[in-house]
Amino acid sequence: GHEALPFGTGSLTPGSPADFVVWNLDLPNTAPAYNPLASLIYSSDARNAEHVIIAGEFVKQDGQLKLDTKEIVREAKERARGILQKGKGSTKLVF
Numbered sequence: 001g002h003e004a005l006p007f008g009t010g011s012l013t014p015g016s017p018a019d020f021v022v023w024n025l026d027l028p029n030t031a032p033a034y035n036p037l038a039s040l041i042y043s044s045d046a047r048n049a050e051h052v053i054i055a056g057e058f059v060k061q062d063g064q065l066k067l068d069t070k071e072i073v074r075e076a077k078e079r080a081r082g083i084l085q086k087g088k089g090s091t092k093l094v095f
Contacts, residue, residue, distance in 0.1 A: 016056075017055045017056055018053055018055070018056050019053065019054050019055065020052075020053055021049050021051065021052050021053075022049075022050045022051040022052075023040055023044065023048050023049060023050065024048050024049075024050040024063075025039050025040065025044070025048065027047060027048055029043050029044065029045065029047070029048070030043045030044050030048055047063070049063075050062065050063055
């Protein structure tokens with residue numbers, strides 16, 4: 001499977017890109033975790049993601065996002081306006 005694909009990933013070695021999440025299952029929504037996988041799948045939420053690493057960089061560390069969420073929301077709104085302006089016709093749907 002993975003080895004046949006050209007991702008250049010698949011190992012946690014120095015210099016390799018890494019995407020992974022460290023989950024905290026000792027929060028009220030997941031504790032006690034008699035079955036950690038079931039707790040993760042059925043009971044966890046964003047609060048349980050203690051650390052999130054993408055391409056070897058923290059995007060969430062110690063439960064805090066390292067991203068500028070205001071800038072992300074601003075850019076999303078700007079892109080949505082652009083998509084709507086490029087659309088054909090009109091709609092009376094209100095979201």
